[in-house]
Amino acid sequence: MNKVINININGLIFHIDEEAFVVLDRYLESLKQHFRNNEGGDEILADIESRIAEMLTEMLKDRSEVISMANVQQVIATMGKPEDMEDADSGSNSKSRSHSWSDSYGFNPGKRMYRDPDNKIIGGVCSGMSEYLGIDPVWIRLLFVAVFFGFGTGLLIYIILWIIIPKAKTPSEKLEMRGERVNISNIEKTVTENLDALKQRIDKEFDRFEGKDFGGKVNNFFHGFFEGLEGALKGVFHAFAWLFSAMFILISAGVIIALLSVVFGLTGIVGFAVPVFFLDFFHDAHTASIVFILILLLIGLPFIGLLFRSLRYMSGYRGRHRNGFLSFIWVLAFVALLVLVFGNASGFRSSYSYSTTDILKKPAHDTLYLNANGYASEIKEFHGNGWMDLSRLWDRIQTANDTSRVGLVSLNITRSDDHNIRLEKSYKSRGNSVRNAMSLSESIKYNYMQADSLLLFNETFRIPKEDKWHGQNVKLELQIPDGTIVKMRRNMSDIIYDIDNVQDMDDEEMTSHIWIMKQDGLTCLDCGSDQHDGNKNPIHHHEHRNRWEWRWDN
Amino acid sequence: MNAENTKAQMRKGVLEYCILAIIAGNEIYASDIIDKMKDAKLLVVEGTLYPLLTRLKNSGLLGYRWIESASGPPRKYYTLTDEGKEFLNELHITWEELVQSVNITTGKNSNL
Numbered sequence: 001m002n003k004v005i006n007i008n009i010n011g012l013i014f015h016i017d018e019e020a021f022v023v024l025d026r027y028l029e030s031l032k033q034h035f036r037n038n039e040g041g042d043e044i045l046a047d048i049e050s051r052i053a054e055m056l057t058e059m060l061k062d063r064s065e066v067i068s069m070a071n072v073q074q075v076i077a078t079m080g081k082p083e084d085m086e087d088a089d090s091g092s093n094s095k096s097r098s099h100s101w102s103d104s105y106g107f108n109p110g111k112r113m114y115r116d117p118d119n120k121i122i123g124g125v126c127s128g129m130s131e132y133l134g135i136d137p138v139w140i141r142l143l144f145v146a147v148f149f150g151f152g153t154g155l156l157i158y159i160i161l162w163i164i165i166p167k168a169k170t171p172s173e174k175l176e177m178r179g180e181r182v183n184i185s186n187i188e189k190t191v192t193e194n195l196d197a198l199k200q201r202i203d204k205e206f207d208r209f210e211g212k213d214f215g216g217k218v219n220n221f222f223h224g225f226f227e228g229l230e231g232a233l234k235g236v237f238h239a240f241a242w243l244f245s246a247m248f249i250l251i252s253a254g255v256i257i258a259l260l261s262v263v264f265g266l267t268g269i270v271g272f273a274v275p276v277f278f279l280d281f282f283h284d285a286h287t288a289s290i291v292f293i294l295i296l297l298l299i300g301l302p303f304i305g306l307l308f309r310s311l312r313y314m315s316g317y318r319g320r321h322r323n324g325f326l327s328f329i330w331v332l333a334f335v336a337l338l339v340l341v342f343g344n345a346s347g348f349r350s351s352y353s354y355s356t357t358d359i360l361k362k363p364a365h366d367t368l369y370l371n372a373n374g375y376a377s378e379i380k381e382f383h384g385n386g387w388m389d390l391s392r393l394w395d396r397i398q399t400a401n402d403t404s405r406v407g408l409v410s411l412n413i414t415r416s417d418d419h420n421i422r423l424e425k426s427y428k429s430r431g432n433s434v435r436n437a438m439s440l441s442e443s444i445k446y447n448y449m450q451a452d453s454l455l456l457f458n459e460t461f462r463i464p465k466e467d468k469w470h471g472q473n474v475k476l477e478l479q480i481p482d483g484t485i486v487k488m489r490r491n492m493s494d495i496i497y498d499i500d501n502v503q504d505m506d507d508e509e510m511t512s513h514i515w516i517m518k519q520d521g522l523t524c525l526d527c528g529s530d531q532h533d534g535n536k537n538p539i540h541h542h543e544h545r546n547r548w549e550w551r552w553d554n
Numbered sequence: 555m556n557a558e559n560t561k562a563q564m565r566k567g568v569l570e571y572c573i574l575a576i577i578a579g580n581e582i583y584a585s586d587i588i589d590k591m592k593d594a595k596l597l598v599v600e601g602t603l604y605p606l607l608t609r610l611k612n613s614g615l616l617g618y619r620w621i622e623s624a625s626g627p628p629r630k631y632y633t634l635t636d637e638g639k640e641f642l643n644e645l646h647i648t649w650e651e652l653v654q655s656v657n658i659t660t661g662k663n664s665n666l
Contacts, residue, residue: 011627031601040608047584047604050627054585057626080599 004066010046010053016067024072029170034082048079055079114168114177122242123162123235131177162235245310252307259300282344283468291344294337301330347470352437353428360421363453367485368421370478372492374459409446409461409474410497413486415517416479423448423478430471443467446474459495485525486515503527565596571649572596573606574634574642577616581631607632615641 003018016024031048035041052075057063059071113132115124126144130137144158168177282288305326416422427444431437443464449456461474476495480486488496488511496507501515501522514525576582576590584607591597610616615638620628634642 035605038605038608040612044604044608047607047630048601050629051585051588051600051604054626078600080601082601084599085601085605 009056010050012053012057013063014053014056014067015064016072017069020067020069020072023069024067024075027072027076030082032170034085052079112173112176113165114173115162115165116174116177117167117169118174122158122238124167125158125161125165128165128168128177129161167231241313245313248306248310249314252303252310255303256300256307259296281348283347283470287340287344291337291340294333294340297333298330298337301326301333347432347468348430349432350434350437351428351430351471352434352441353426354438354441355424355426357422357424360423360450360455361452362421365453366483367453367487368480369454369487369489370457370492371454371489372457372459372495407461407473408459409457409476409495411457411476411478411492411495411499412497413478413480413499413515413517413522415521416481419481421478421480421484423476426475426477428471428473428475437470440467440470440472444472444474448476457492457495459491480517482517482519484517486517486522488515562598565598568649569596569602570606570610571642571645573603573610574615574638574645577632578634578639578642581633583621583629583631585629587632610638614638 004015005018005021007014007016007021028045028049032041032045035044038044055075055078056067056071059074060067114128116127116131117124119127119137121127121141126140127137129135129140133140147157166173168174282291308326425446427441427446429437429441429444431440440463444461445463446461447458455478457476461472463472490511493508493511496510499507499510499522501510501524502518502520503524505513505524505527513527515522516525517523572591572594573587576587584603587607588597588600588603591603597603607616611618611632614635616632617635617638618630618632621631623629
């Protein structure tokens with residue numbers, strides 16, 4: 001079975017056998033090549049085409065008959081091969097013509113530089129150059145990339161070359177690009193596939209010869225112009241796609257590396273770490289870490305997909321995209337995250353709090369010494385950089401037999417309404433119901449000690465091992481009457497929280513001063529001394545400090 | 555030395571002269587020129603004619619006009635320009651001289 005193609009020669013429609021068409025096309029192409037440098041070459045071709053149309057009309061009994069290979073061969077034999085025609089057309093301008101012929105071929109006779117559309121990545125510049133120079137295109141591409149990253153000029157050079165080097169469109173141009181001789185047998189060798197594209201092209205060429213008038217030429221010009229524009233836009237698109245791919249690869253690789261470094265050891269923590277604030281929202285460290293991993297996956301997977309896609313684009317691989325697997329994992333992670341977060345959140349739905357107040361024994365003197373005891377400093381060490389190593393946290397929590405130390409207490413100091421010293425302890429918890437929250441808050445254990453003027457606070461409270469984290473916390477309020485002097489050990493700064501004072505001093509700073517409760521609140525005894533009292537009685541102040549230190553050390 | 559090559563060279567020289575002579579007779583269509591030249595066995599391949607016609611036309615020796623045809627697209631009909639007629643006259647003289655020279659040198663006119 002043979003395909004029949006309709007062609008238009010000189011305004012006449014012919015049916016032509018596919019094989020015959022290919023041969024005719026090659027023949028016309030070789031003629032075109034031959035007369036390319038002739039003055040009035042287009043006109044010669046147009047005349048020849050109209051003659052061919054005439055010959056074919058004479059050969060066929062009627063127009064519906066299909067042009068066969070024999071017909072085409074006869075036409076070519078009658079019309080003659082390009083080489084034969086050149087013999088006849090020498091005369092006076094044969095010399096000048098042969099001169100321009102070799103001129104146009106440059107230093108390498110029979111070879112011209114074209115952009116190679118068959119092996120292109122962007123515009124075919126590199127592949128065309130490699131054909132011309134006889135080097136593998138990979139080296140030229142690498143050179144361009146190197147120059148691009150080195151000075152950025154590679155891109156500019158490429159674009160300029162892209163504009164000035166013509167694209168090898170026709171079979172004969174492709175032959176020229178490879179430096180092979182343009183003759184019929186070679187063209188026959190070259191044109192093997194892509195008949196459809198060929199057909200479009202020849203139809204176009206024939207149409208062009210049909211329109212000999214000015215209008216046809218203008219039409220041709222615009223056709224060519226838009227075709228060129230389209231090609232340029234496509235090229236620009238490819239160039240951008242390539243650049244973006246490179247950018248995406250860098251970005252995705254950066255994000256993935258960042259995420260991995262978050263998971264495996266960040267700022268000196270070796271092993272799996274989660275941000276500390278995270279733990280405050282989840283029942284237990286397991287849930288927190290799983291949720292954290294899920295979040296990392298949700299962020300990371302799209303970048304992994306992007307990385308693969310970009311790599312595939314840049315490597316020119318056009319196979320089936322396998323992002324389905326990644327998408328599946330992503331959806332799975334998303335669902336798991338929703339389940340965990342909502343399941344967890346339900347445990348924080350209700351809250352309950354209650355408080356008890358102890359009336360403390362009055363010390364022999366008016367001075368109270370406050371000290372803190374426990375793991376606060378260690379816990380704060382973990383908190384220090386904002387990340388917690390889970391394995392260490394887990395050790396910490398599991399220490400006691402029946403209870404786990406969980407959180408830091410916070411202490412406030414206020415003015416007592418009467419002469420008593422009181423400690424109000426507020427226990428608070430959240431839970432999936434008020435009942436649940438209530439039982440959770442009631443199972444919080446907190447201890448402190450009093451030995452005359454010394455108050456020793458545990459820095460942490462405990463909850464039973466089987467109780468999960470539901471936002472339990474303990475707030476302490478030490479109420480002292482007017483005239484009570486308060487001295488705090490440095491480690492009290494771990495638990496005191498936002499204590500109102502006349503000097504408006506920070507918690508951290510408060511521990512290095514002596515305070516007295518007055519009508520208008522806690523007042524610094526030794527701060528102002530540097531300015532007023534201190535000048536009057538510096539020795540007294542000094543004595544005071546020494547005694548404090550001494551007493552404490554004993 | 556190739557005999558075919560020499561023969562082609564000789565034919566080539568007279569080709570332009572003959573084409574101009576054919577066109578001088580009447581306004582004529584390219585295919586008819588081909589027919590006449592084929593009858594005279596001057597043309598090996600038809601493709602030879604077209605570059606010649608274009609070159610003669612571009613030199614100002616030929617002119618053409620489009621004439622509608624019953625059987626197909628319009629056809630180019632060639633005529634000689636005044637310059638072409640002068641050129642042809644010169645070629646006539648040159649040709650006569652050449653024939654004489656050749657005859658003398660080849661001894662064909664020994665009986666004269």
